[in-house]
Amino acid sequence: MSGLSPAGSPVFQHSSLDTPEQTCQKKCCPQKVILKPLQKTLQLLFALPADLSSMKKHVSFLPSGMTLIRPKPSPVLIGLGGVCGILTSMLVTGCVTPASLPALVAPIGASSVLVFALPASPLASPRAVIGGNMISAMVGVLVSLVVSNPMPAAGLAVGLAILVMSLTRTLHPPGGAAALTSVLMHPSSAGLGAAFLFPIVPVGLNSVLLVGVGVAFHHLTGHTYPHQALPAPPQKTGVQREDILAALSKTDEAFDIEVDDLERLLVLAESHAHQRQAPPPRPAAAAQ
Numbered sequence: 001m002s003g004l005s006p007a008g009s010p011v012f013q014h015s016s017l018d019t020p021e022q023t024c025q026k027k028c029c030p031q032k033v034i035l036k037p038l039q040k041t042l043q044l045l046f047a048l049p050a051d052l053s054s055m056k057k058h059v060s061f062l063p064s065g066m067t068l069i070r071p072k073p074s075p076v077l078i079g080l081g082g083v084c085g086i087l088t089s090m091l092v093t094g095c096v097t098p099a100s101l102p103a104l105v106a107p108i109g110a111s112s113v114l115v116f117a118l119p120a121s122p123l124a125s126p127r128a129v130i131g132g133n134m135i136s137a138m139v140g141v142l143v144s145l146v147v148s149n150p151m152p153a154a155g156l157a158v159g160l161a162i163l164v165m166s167l168t169r170t171l172h173p174p175g176g177a178a179a180l181t182s183v184l185m186h187p188s189s190a191g192l193g194a195a196f197l198f199p200i201v202p203v204g205l206n207s208v209l210l211v212g213v214g215v216a217f218h219h220l221t222g223h224t225y226p227h228q229a230l231p232a233p234p235q236k237t238g239v240q241r242e243d244i245l246a247a248l249s250k251t252d253e254a255f256d257i258e259v260d261d262l263e264r265l266l267v268l269a270e271s272h273a274h275q276r277q278a279p280p281p282r283p284a285a286a287a288q
Contacts, residue, residue, distance in 0.1 A: 073221045081116040081221075085213040089206040097202050100190035105181055107133060108206045110174035115214040120227040122258060123172055130207040132172025136161035137199035140182025145195065150183055157183045178203055227258075 086109065094103035111133065114124035122128065140157040147153035161179035165171045188195035218225035241263055248259070 073223075077221060078116045081213070081217040082112045084217065085112045085116065085210045088213050089209040092209055093202045093205045096205070098194065098197070100194050101187060101198060101202060102185075103202055105137075105178065105203055105206060107174040107177035107181060107203075108210055110177060111172070111207065111210055114172075114174070115210060115225070116217065119214065119218055119223065119225045120258075125226055126211045128170050128172040129211050130204065131168065131170035132165050132175035133178045133207045134199050134204045135164055135168060135170055136172075136175035136179040137182050137203040139164055140179035141187065141195050141198055143179075144183045144186050145188055150186075153183045154180055 086104070089108055090104040097103050111129050114121060115129060118124050139161045143153050143157040143160065144150075147156060157179040158176045161175055162171075165175050182198060185198075187198040214225050241259070244259060244263055244266065
């Protein structure tokens with residue numbers, strides 16, 4: 001419906017017969033202006049369903065997709081563990097590090113996430129944390145000494161760090177950051193001595209201290225670190241360890257889980273399925 005304002009200009013009023021869709025279009029609500037174009041864009045990019053309310057079923061990084069990897073103990077304790085790990089690494093390393101080098105490097109922050117939140121991951125093992133960070137830092141230092149241009153040096157350092165970590169079985173994602181840090185900081189500017197000391201102090205010492213705090217933290221919270229896979233319960237099906245290895249060999253993906261842990265999870269899941277499918281117990285016969 002429409003009418004005239006005191007100035008004679010038409011004024012549009014919403015009729016009680018307007019549908020919610022028409023009312024939304026007239027008001028230019030955010031749902032039409034922002035959410036609808038965003039929805040169409042996401043659908044084109046990720047083939048998401050038309051109903052945005054069902055996105056949680058399809059996007060793994062939303063909270064509902066993290067239920068299987070929710071950390072234990074509580075996130076609060078994990079955060080406190082990270083605080084203790086970083087503070088200990090920085091305070092102790094700062095007492096022995098030369099003034100030309102930092103007391104703490106940024107990759108240790110990423111390492112602490114793995115050590116305290118995902119201690120069962122092979123990427124969080126002490127071998128990976130200490131070896132991956134130190135090896136990658138040394139690779140970065142060597143690349144920075146050979147390649148003076150930081151742009152190609154950065155990519156070359158990270159790529160070589162991934163290669164060397166893979167060959168030495170010390171794959172640790174923050175190691176890529178350690179290699180990149182070595183290139184960007186260019187510790188050789190303080191002398192060759194400082195350059196070759198950088199992978200040991202602060203990177204190596206930071207990593208060792210972080211692992212030490214991680215061991216103490218997980219012991220106090222009732223967990224084991226370094227992670228040790230529990231023995232699998234007696235199997236009730238025909239799936240054997242050889243079957244799991246054969247299945248893994250046929251995939252083109254790398255899984256961040258030990259074979260022992262995968263075997264235990266599979267056996268427990270099958271045991272639970274048997275219990276769920278078993279017929280309910282018969283009631284006891286009534287007393288005569």
